[in-house]
Every structure is written in structure tokens, then in C-alpha cells.
Amino acid sequence: MSRMNMIQAINSALDTMMGRDEKVVIFGEDVGYFGGVFRCTAGLQKKYGKRRCFDAPIAEGGILGTAVGMGVYGLRPVVEIQFADYIYPAFDQLVSEAARLRYRSAGGFTAPLTVRTPCGGGIFGGQTHSQSPEAIFTHVCGLKTVMPSNPYDAKGLLIAAIEDDDPVVFFEPKRIYNGPFDGHHDKPLTPWSKHELGEVPDDYYRIELGKAKTVREGDALTVLAYGTMVHVVLAAVIESGIDAEVIDLRSLLPLDLDAIVASVSKTGRCVVVHEATRTCGFGAELVSLIQENCFYYLKSPIARVTGWDTPYPHAFEWDYFPGPKRVAKALHKAMED
Structure with missing residues (x-):
């Protein structure tokens, strides 16, 4: 390692x-x-x-x-x-x-x-x-x-x-690229597992495409994310104090629908987070799949937290990103509905 x-x-x-x-x-x-x-x-x-x-x-x-x-x-x-x-x-x-x-x-x-x-x-x-x-x-x-x-x-x-x-x-x-962080651009990562801190085997190993990973178990609601937003979501969960289950999709296609359905069926609530713009973003497909497969388990509407529908802002990119505060607000709203 x-x-x-x-x-x-x-x-x-x-x-x-x-x-x-x-x-x-x-x-x-x-x-x-x-x-x-x-x-x-x-x-x-x-x-x-x-x-x-x-x-x-x-x-x-x-x-x-x-x-x-x-x-x-x-x-x-x-x-x-x-x-x-x-x-x-x-x-x-x-x-x-x-x-x-x-x-x-x-x-x-x-x-x-x-x-x-x-x-x-x-x-x-x-x-x-x-x-x-x-x-x-x-x-x-x-x-x-x-x-x-x-x-x-x-x-x-x-x-x-x-x-x-x-x-x-x-x-x-x-x-x-240069290391995980807790979702704030000026703060380091709060450790949550040795793999995310960068412990990597030197030799060959593979991770099957199409298999999501539960990076935090919880019972109150499910949060789906991938890439950078996984770290943002974990920071938001800490900030919110909500017992959320966080799933890192890792592979968008093929998609681990079984893992998503199992988690949302358990918690009854779901928030989807991605950095890309909102309209026709991958979150829309996730919301549709959850509605189709988990409708009778849902206790509140499925929420999305995404980038804004605007050309990418240069000087204001940290306002464009879904940050821990914006995600935490969505988590609280999902718990209230």
C-alpha cells in the first residue's frame, strides 16, 4: 500500500x-x-x-x-x-x-x-x-x-x-486531483476511511463497473452523489446533524439501481446532488428511477441540489458549486416534508 x-x-x-x-x-x-x-x-x-x-x-x-x-x-x-x-x-x-x-x-x-x-x-x-x-x-x-x-x-x-x-x-x-477535502475550498478533509485518505495498493486490483458504494450508513434519508460532490455531501451531513445514508454511485452507466432502491426503500427520503447544471442533468434520471421503483416508500418529494442553469461563471464558481450549506438546507427540507 x-x-x-x-x-x-x-x-x-x-x-x-x-x-x-x-x-x-x-x-x-x-x-x-x-x-x-x-x-x-x-x-x-x-x-x-x-x-x-x-x-x-x-x-x-x-x-x-x-x-x-x-x-x-x-x-x-x-x-x-x-x-x-x-x-x-x-x-x-x-x-x-x-x-x-x-x-x-x-x-x-x-x-x-x-x-x-x-x-x-x-x-x-x-x-x-x-x-x-x-x-x-x-x-x-x-x-x-x-x-x-x-x-x-x-x-x-x-x-x-x-x-x-x-x-x-x-x-x-x-x-x-490533489487530495480529498470536506467540501469547503479552504478546509482539509475530515477522515472517514483509509481509502479516501489515499491508501492505495501498489499492485493490480479492479473495482467492478456498475457497483455503488455506501460511504456512510444512515436511517433518516438517502443522499446520492458522485465525484467531488461525495465530499461535499459528507460535510453537509456533519453540518446538518441528520443521520443520512450517503451513496457514492461511482459508475453512472452501468448504474447500481439495486443499491439505490434498497437504500431509498429503507429511508423513505432522498436528495440527489451533482455539480453539473440542473436541467437534464443526471439527477433527473435518478429522480425518475427512484419514483418508478420506490414510490410507495417515499415520505417526501425527491430533492435535487445541483449547479445553476447558467454558463459556467469564472469569478463566482464557488457560488455555482453546490456547497455544504446548500446541501444541508435541502436535507432539512426533505426531513420536514
Whole structure:
């Protein structure tokens, strides 16, 4: 075991898989010699050579198109899109080619590729470096969508994504790249388990895609979150004093509906929290699924706490984020109804 932040855990996952499988190749903008803008691929080109870890032009459509071809050929490409905001030029390659390949070929071909991309705010990157577009990709049949909240899960989920025979979009919340925190931008994390503090196995392990994790057990209500918002929610639960059960979804598609239904059926109340904008965010799908499966157990309306429906604010991003106070207010409201 080693103490790692999320950047180091991601690097460890890539190193582990490149060492285990010579078919794993890594490429993208600045990922080779420089080691990535956030240093997630640091040292890999030096260790494995320029044929397995190399730089690509600033052409996201070309990067993804090349990755699809590599996957069909038999490789397992792991590409980095430098910021999730720049994934849109590659959207057609993901939706029209990678996601449909298994089905349009009747199982004859697959696209075993992984798309890593930093998402969300927290670095004052403004409108073009801070978006959370995960809901767009969960709408696409044939794609899998993952977002970890801590270093331990990041490594295990990334290894599972690389080993998967279908395309996976792996979102990495940049706000927690360098370590978890308690949801306030100026305070450290209050410890809640050794994994979230960054204790990560050095060797191979995997976490199955589509399995949520209960990070806090409780009986009063259920809170669903993923990525950075898991830490915000835990801070809000402490601030509110409510005995909430907190579930880290980890994988949005496939989704662990069984875990969600079991928790909401037990508590009878639910609050959904995500950083992305509210309208047509992934929380809307969660609310619909809970209503369909838990209607007779519900004691109050399902609530959402999200980013605002506005272009991403640069100077006011900490007002845009769902923070512990806003989440705690929603928790109290759910208990009153």
C-alpha cells in the first residue's frame, strides 16, 4: 500500500496495465514527454517508450477516431482529452463509431477504448475548462460512464475500464486531483476511511463497473452523489446533524439501481446532488428511477441540489458549486416534508 492522491493513483493504474498488457497504449495531447497537463501520465513514455505512450496533435476527433481503429485492430487504447470541455469535437467518433460498433457488427468487432478526461470546476478555469458533461454520455447506448471520488476507487475503476471490451468515458474531477477535502475550498478533509485518505495498493486490483458504494450508513434519508460532490455531501451531513445514508454511485452507466432502491426503500427520503447544471442533468434520471421503483416508500418529494442553469461563471464558481450549506438546507427540507 502507498499513500497516493488521485493523480498518482491514476498514474499507478496506467503503469500497472501497461506492465500487464502490451496491447495497452496511451496517447493524447501532451501525455508523452510532458506527462500530461495534470501529470497523470508522468514517466510512462520514459518507461514504456514512444510507441506505447505518445503525443497527439490538438485534434480530439482525430484522437478518438484513431483510438476506435486501434481497438478494432486489437489494441486497448487509453486516450486523454485534456479537459472535458474539449471532448465535443470527438463526440461523433464516440457516438457514431465507438458506441455502436459492437451492435452494428453483430458482435464481430468491439471498441475496447478508454477516454480519460478531467471534469468539473475548482481551478478557476472558466467556461472552457470547468464543465461537467457526464449526463450527455449516459444518454448514449453503448458507452459506459464512470466518475470516481477518491484515489482508491480511481485506480480500481480505471483498471476495470481499460479491461472492458466496450468504450468507457472516465471522468476525473480535477477539484480533488490533489487530495480529498470536506467540501469547503479552504478546509482539509475530515477522515472517514483509509481509502479516501489515499491508501492505495501498489499492485493490480479492479473495482467492478456498475457497483455503488455506501460511504456512510444512515436511517433518516438517502443522499446520492458522485465525484467531488461525495465530499461535499459528507460535510453537509456533519453540518446538518441528520443521520443520512450517503451513496457514492461511482459508475453512472452501468448504474447500481439495486443499491439505490434498497437504500431509498429503507429511508423513505432522498436528495440527489451533482455539480453539473440542473436541467437534464443526471439527477433527473435518478429522480425518475427512484419514483418508478420506490414510490410507495417515499415520505417526501425527491430533492435535487445541483449547479445553476447558467454558463459556467469564472469569478463566482464557488457560488455555482453546490456547497455544504446548500446541501444541508435541502436535507432539512426533505426531513420536514
